[in-house]
Amino acid sequence: MKMKEEILIAFNQALHGELQTAYDYEAMALWLRYNSLDGMAQWVQLQVEEERAHAQKMREYLEIRGAKVALSAIAQPRSEFSSALEVFEEVYKAEGRVAKVILSLRELALKHQDEGAAIFLNWYVTEQEEEEMSLQTILDKFALAGINHETKSGAAIYLLDKELGSRPNFS
Numbered sequence: 372m373k374m375k376e377e378i379l380i381a382f383n384q385a386l387h388g389e390l391q392t393a394y395d396y397e398a399m400a401l402w403l404r405y406n407s408l409d410g411m412a413q414w415v416q417l418q419v420e421e422e423r424a425h426a427q428k429m430r431e432y433l434e435i436r437g438a439k440v441a442l443s444a445i446a447q448p449r450s451e452f453s454s455a456l457e458v459f460e461e462v463y464k465a466e467g468r469v470a471k472v473i474l475s476l477r478e479l480a481l482k483h484q485d486e487g488a489a490i491f492l493n494w495y496v497t498e499q500e501e502e503e504m505s506l507q508t509i510l511d512k513f514a515l516a517g518i519n520h521e522t523k524s525g526a527a528i529y530l531l532d533k534e535l536g537s538r539p540n541f542s
């Protein structure tokens with residue numbers, strides 16, 4: 372079944388969203404490394420790879436459907452942050468935005484009776500639930516360690532940096 376134009380436009384926007392998010396995370400990883408938070412940077416860098424993989428998976432699906440993939444300009448990412456906590460709060464927000472885009476895209480597919488697209492997007496819905504949970508866990512750890520927006524140094528941030536640095540690939 373040929374993909375409806377409206378769905379394709381929304382798919383291209385979602386694909387752009389994944390690539391933009393990857394680029395935004397890239398800038399966050401740079402900021403973290405610059406501030407010697409190498410473990411946290413490593414965590415975010417793996418998230419860059421995940422977002423890129425999400426975009427590629429979408430691109431492959433659109434090609435399978437014979438749809439025309441259109442890339443649009445990536446905006447300059449934010450490069451300054453006030454704290455490590457703020458970086459992870461931003462990641463949490465970004466994942467929430469992506470989740471919303473996926474859900475509305477899936478709704479659109481169902482509205483147009485494009486079952487295949489909706490089934491393909493189910494994977495992303497589950498993936499976003501996992502992302503939200505893992506980010507919530509990280510924010511909980513910041514709180515547990517007593518790290519706030521003013522924390523620049525100390526044992527707590529040193530240890531959390533170390534812990535986040537041990538994230539396995541593609542968790």
Ligand SMILES: [Fe+2]
Pocket residue numbers: 389421422425469
């Ligand atoms: Fe993603």
